Amino acid sequence: MSLYTYVPGRSELVELMIDRVYGEHAIPDPQLPWRQRVEQWARETWRIYAEHPWLLDYNMARLPIGPHVLDVSEALYAALLTAGFAGAENVAISNLIQWQLLGAARSMISDADEARHTGVSAEAYWDSRASFWETYFDWDRYPTMAAIWEAGGFDDPAGWDFERMLNRLLTGIEQLAVVSRSVKLERLRPLAAADDAAEVVLVRLLRT
């Protein structure tokens, strides 16, 4: 019995595999506040990247159009809409979150994968190159790096901490939501005085 009876080819199989894996992605409760929903969404995305690192080898800019893939996308768009991001702004913020996660996952998970395969951890790798900093590094040519080094900035493992990265990202987005809301309010105020529909939108915005 030919396998091709079931799946037309390898590329279709990979698309089905991706949709299946996205089916493991828990969808946050829509009743939760937007930031909590995005946090849960990001943790779930991170988990499936960690459990199925081959996803990182796929062109994520061309995800297959499958029901589970779309469920996951819908959940993020909906959470960001609650935050006040609509239309193209929603897509831009959504992409910001997705690309940040994807980039970080490619760096962190790939490094962990390499450590597993070679037996050399990131710490051991950098330790093996310690003599470079003492012998060749030009402290005058790279003053900022030197200052960070002196302050112990490169020793802080927080630079590789997923939760802190996510917290910083969402705090920035939260600030953007506040700015975006106030810009919309400023635009609507003069319109609301003359137009009933604009006044309705303004009242809604003020309530959020």
Next chain:
Amino acid sequence: MARCRPRIAPDAAARHARGPSSRRAALGAHAAATHHVAPSRVPACAEVVAAGVAIADAEGLAALSMRKVAKPSRESAQCRSTPTCPAALSWSS
């Protein structure tokens, strides 16, 4: 019991594009342009897809081949394409 057969007509994407809404048309046009086949339209056995995931998890995507997937699936990939078969992915699931 009917045997599993690909139910993807050559003009499936075009039919999709003739849907009632412009959004559906846009999605169908995208599918046609990128040669995407919506996963739900493929009556793939879940075992075949699961075998693919297991191979990719263990060996990476580059190691995945149809031949490798066929091996663990050969026995389990018997057709169960009935209206209630969980192997046929569905948009309603």
